[in-house]
Amino acid sequence: PDHLRRMALYKVNSGCREQEVCKLRWDWEIPVPELETSVFLIPADFGGRHEASGVKNGDERLVxxxxVAKSVVEGQRGLHPTWVFPYGKPDENDDPTPVHRMNDSAWKKARKRAAAKYQERFKRPAPAGFASIRIHDLKHTFGRRLRAAGVTEEDRKALLGHKNGSITSHYSAAELGKLIDEANRISATDARGPALTILRRTAG
Incomplete structure (x- = not known):
């Protein structure tokens, strides 16, 4: 399904956990005009589908x-006032709801179709890792691609949302620009000049 394709593309380019994608909200988006972009700041108390499925370390999660991830987000803009990735089925208010989970029957069927296409194209069975790829593997793929691109461990921790005592929700635009450039090393580098900004969640 197209909505799962977009979510998977976002996930493998942002390193987010499954519920950080499914329940991504527009009010978590923070514009960074100095860089002509935005970031998402997921609250520390986000619970996800169940208590253990939200932000892992009890810290705010900078995304x-x-x-590529920015292109996906821009394609979702305007589809729903709350959810970045709304699901087509209406709720009791006749309004699209967020996706409950990515790892559903549609994902498993798509995985089988992809394995069949692989075999048809390359004339050999798809590798086991390809044929049985899990949703969480997309996050690991992001991390492995960052490491292969030479991104430092400290920056990989920040980009993957791992606990790091030096990481806070206050970044200069230069620091954000560096993280964005590091993330772009797995797609295309987009260098920007330094500027200064502070990320602060708007009260209310």
């Missing part, structure tokens, strides 16, 4: 958008 920077590389070129």
């Amino acid at each position: 920077v958008l590389n070129r």
Whole structure:
């Protein structure tokens, strides 16, 4: 399904966990005009589908958008006032709801179709990892691609939302620009000049 394709593309380019994608909200978006982009700041108390499925470390989760992830987000803009990735089925208010989970029957069917297409194209069975790819593997793929691109461990921790005592919700635009550039190393580098800004969640 097209909505799962967009979510998977976003996930493998942002390193987010499944519920950080499914329940991504527009009011978590923070514009960074100095860089002509935006980031998402997921609250520390976000619970996801169940208590253990939201933000893992009890800290706010900064999500920077590389070129591909930003393109996905821009394609979702205007579809729903609350959810970045709304699902087509209406709720009791006749309004689209967020996707409950990505790892559903549609994902498993798409995985089988992809494996069949792989075999048809390359004349050999798809590798086991390809044929049985899990949703969480997309996050690991993001991390492995960052490491292969030479991104430092500290920056990988920040980009993957891993606990890091030096990471806070206050970044200069230069620091954000560096993280975005690092994330773009798995797609295309987009260098920007330094500027200064502070990320603060708007009260109310």
